Amino acid sequence: MEARFNKLLYMDYAATTPMHPDVIDTMTQVMRDHYGNPSSLHRLGVESEMLLRRSRETIAEALRCRPEEIRFTSGGTESNNAAIRGAVYKHRHRGQHIITSAIEHSSVHETFCQLEKEGFHVTYVPVSRTGHIDLDALSAALSDDTILVSLMMVNNEMGSVQPVQAVGELLRGRPKTLFHIDAVQAVGKLPVIPSELGADLLTGAAHKLGGPKGVGLLYVRSGLELEPLLFGGGQEFGWRSGTENVPAIVGMAKAIRLAVGQQAAFAERTAALRTGLVEAISQFPQLRLSGSGTVTGEATGGEQIAPHIVHFVYPGMKSEVLVHAFEQQGICVSARSACSSSVEKPSRVLLAMGYSAEEALGGIRVSYSADQDPLDTAEKFRMALTEVIARLSPQAAPSGRRGRRR
Structure with missing residues (x-):
């Protein structure tokens, strides 16, 4: 399912993925043959309702939860908004304090900002230079007034994997405090089992793993x-x-069924590709790799980083310039989250990680698929990066050129 558009090498999978051919075929059949309203009582309506029921069961099996715990939405943004706002409005009689991190996706961050304007007390937990939350700071922030903690599992810009299972354990003895996990960048890539993570609420989006845009899910604990x-x-x-x-x-x-079934192969192949990309970036002393940790296909243990995202910073260079320079070399990369990549200002995530404003203006995210050949793709990226650096900084040279790998 490698995506090429007009011979461009697509390396922006964290923004969206091409639809899997089997998904396209399935949706085409449903659109053609099953057009009844699921709420209608006639046969066509009942057939559509059965498709919804089976879909709920399929997703529940992948997440190892009950079918009635899966709710359908229009995507990750709605799921995050609905989880956070639905939880705090329903349970605000318990308290007015809510907690999130300083590097959440805009659909979470902006929701918390709005709730702050509405009178809720918000704590933004700091993160380390590697983009991981400070568990001690989170623990210290908890109070009897805390009704919600919301954290992303995989940072969409950096790829840092947050210790959500440890947070779930921390909150397990606090029944008044709900735990929401934004798993949009994790479902189908890392093991995501809400009950094992201690999640009360968990969100996902289809277009991040070979599904269609405009549809998402929200797990709501029974x-x-x-x-x-x-x-x-x-x-x-x-x-x-x-x-x-x-x-x-x-x-x-x-x-989701296809992605979860291929999860082990995804982790292995994307980790190999990540190694090649990191090696290529490390050749240039003016570039700085962002984030760190053990590359993982799991979601537990020490500081970890997802296998499918690499991020680097080119201080003094605007990310928009770099994106266009890469495109001229035939590669599609991203400045930051696709939801905010058109905004020419320092990355909020990089600033929270301790980078300067100049550094935070020059971040590039590279994300990729398990269907892309690790050696070939890394080599194409290395060649493009060499040309980009040479064009933008003619005096710069890589610290150690390597020949083409086979």
């Missing part, structure tokens, strides 16, 4: 009540009214 954000016909257990997008939901279930 027995947990959320304030509905959409009212109407009572779909999704009365929590999110509106006619369900059956083809997209079926496509998401298919994509």
